[in-house]
Amino acid sequence: MLDFEFYNPTRIVFGKGTVAQLDRLVPADARVLVLFGGESARRTGTLDEVKSALGGRELREFGGIEPNPTYETLMRAVELIRSEKLDFLLAVGGGSVIDGTKFVAAAVRFDGDPWAILEGHGAGVTDALPFGSVLTLPATGSEMNSGAVITRKATHAKLAFMSPHVFPRFSILDPTKTYTLPPRQVANGVVDAFVHIIEQYLTYPVSAPVQDRFAEGLLQTLVEIGPKALAEAGNYEVRANLMWTATLALNGLIGAGVPQDWATHMIGHELTARHGIDHARTLAIVLPSLLRERREAKRAKLLQYAERVWHITQGTEDERIEAAIARTETFFNGMGIKTRLSDYGLDAAAIDGIVSQLEAHGMVALGEQEEITPQVSRRILEAAL
Numbered sequence: 001m002l003d004f005e006f007y008n009p010t011r012i013v014f015g016k017g018t019v020a021q022l023d024r025l026v027p028a029d030a031r032v033l034v035l036f037g038g039e040s041a042r043r044t045g046t047l048d049e050v051k052s053a054l055g056g057r058e059l060r061e062f063g064g065i066e067p068n069p070t071y072e073t074l075m076r077a078v079e080l081i082r083s084e085k086l087d088f089l090l091a092v093g094g095g096s097v098i099d100g101t102k103f104v105a106a107a108v109r110f111d112g113d114p115w116a117i118l119e120g121h122g123a124g125v126t127d128a129l130p131f132g133s134v135l136t137l138p139a140t141g142s143e144m145n146s147g148a149v150i151t152r153k154a155t156h157a158k159l160a161f162m163s164p165h166v167f168p169r170f171s172i173l174d175p176t177k178t179y180t181l182p183p184r185q186v187a188n189g190v191v192d193a194f195v196h197i198i199e200q201y202l203t204y205p206v207s208a209p210v211q212d213r214f215a216e217g218l219l220q221t222l223v224e225i226g227p228k229a230l231a232e233a234g235n236y237e238v239r240a241n242l243m244w245t246a247t248l249a250l251n252g253l254i255g256a257g258v259p260q261d262w263a264t265h266m267i268g269h270e271l272t273a274r275h276g277i278d279h280a281r282t283l284a285i286v287l288p289s290l291l292r293e294r295r296e297a298k299r300a301k302l303l304q305y306a307e308r309v310w311h312i313t314q315g316t317e318d319e320r321i322e323a324a325i326a327r328t329e330t331f332f333n334g335m336g337i338k339t340r341l342s343d344y345g346l347d348a349a350a351i352d353g354i355v356s357q358l359e360a361h362g363m364v365a366l367g368e369q370e371e372i373t374p375q376v377s378r379r380i381l382e383a384a385l
């Protein structure tokens with residue numbers, strides 16, 4: 001096992017009706033900014049529920065945080081917080097709103113142009129406003145981690161930062177809040193969580209059987225409940241298990257002490273930034289062809305994945321590896337998520353632009369072995385056409 005430090009201070013309050021507990025979780029004298037996305041939080045009644053739970057506190061609202069939150073929009077929240085002297089943030093939404101809130105929390109206390117937070121991947125963050133979240137979309141794990149991904153509209157740059165100062169103080173996970181999700185977002189959430197697990201599992205063995213079995217348990221759970229989550233919108237047990245699985249997929253636990261890949265995410269971010277494809281869908285495009293390209297470096301774990309997650313035991317090693325990758329694609333397709341660039345209207349002409357953006361963002365040695373050069377990323381994208 002590799003050396004590691006594990007730190008996760010986020011309190012999780014899980015269950016039906018838990019929004020009411022905001023009154024206990026947010027300081028009584030806080031001046032609160034409630035941040036949300038489009039109109040779903042208002043339409044579904046969650047925003048009213050939040051406001052009534054926070055009754056008696058000084059409250060302001062900031063709506064309109066986009067999917068793939070932008071620096072341009074978030075900087076308006078920073079101005080509002082400064083001018084109104086607000087001191088506690090509450091994110092109500094999915095990964096985009098929670099990520100955006102993390103950026104705002106850090107930017108308010110940052111000296112200089114806050115875009116430097118993204119360019120430095122969080123290194124310059126020394127403080128942040130306290131914040132909590134009410135999660136409405138199980139997918140990203142943002143509710144229990146210290147990472148965020150922000151887009152600068154002007155330059156089509158989608159960059160990530162991490163800082164121990166931006167762990168949520170608490171996150172409320174009420175599975176009934178996911179009942180209103182459109183099928184597209186449920187499918188995205190399942191696939192996003194699946195690929196988060198793969199990025200921390202499908203690398204090379206380091207004698208870490210507990211991390212491996214945690215990861216395999218989470219992957220198998222998603223394979224089992226993913227289709228049910230799509231088919232049965234109001235099934236509490238399915239939504240509860242999906243919500244907790246997505247959180248555990250990226251709260252640091254399964255990645256502690258093991259190598260991590262993240263190349264699929266880095267290539268995927270460029271696809272979203274340049275072509276507006278949903279985050280999870282970019283991962284479904286990149287992952288299968290990345291696994292094929294990297295089959296030698298990942299051979300031992302691919303064979304373990306084939307056997308333990310997909311129960312594939314027949315055939316040569318290469319046949320078992322190919323069967324496991326094909327089953328992964330079939331799983332994504334079964335969730336209604338297409339896995340080829342051409343399915344999203346892109347052809348070979350798009351690849352130069354994506355590779356140049358990877359180079360511009362310093363993504364020139366990706367993956368657990370740092371062997372995915374721009375040339376390798378190009379091959380991965382060509383194989384995904």
Ligand SMILES: NC(=O)c1ccc[n+]([C@@H]2O[C@H](COP(=O)([O-])OP(=O)(O)OC[C@H]3O[C@@H](n4cnc5c(N)ncnc54)[C@H](O)[C@@H]3O)[C@@H](O)[C@H]2O)c1
Nearest residue numbers: 040067068094095096136137139140142147148149180181
């Ligand atoms: N911080 C991390 O660790 C991390 C990890 C992976 C991805 N991300 C980032 O998170 C973002 C994606 O977040 P996401 O997948 O959670 O989606 P999202 O937050 O972008 O939301 C997608 C859509 O679903 C709607 N929605 C949310 N909850 C709803 C509900 N209960 N009912 C109806 N509609 C609802 C939103 O209004 C939005 O239109 C991307 O920018 C991605 O890069 C962050």
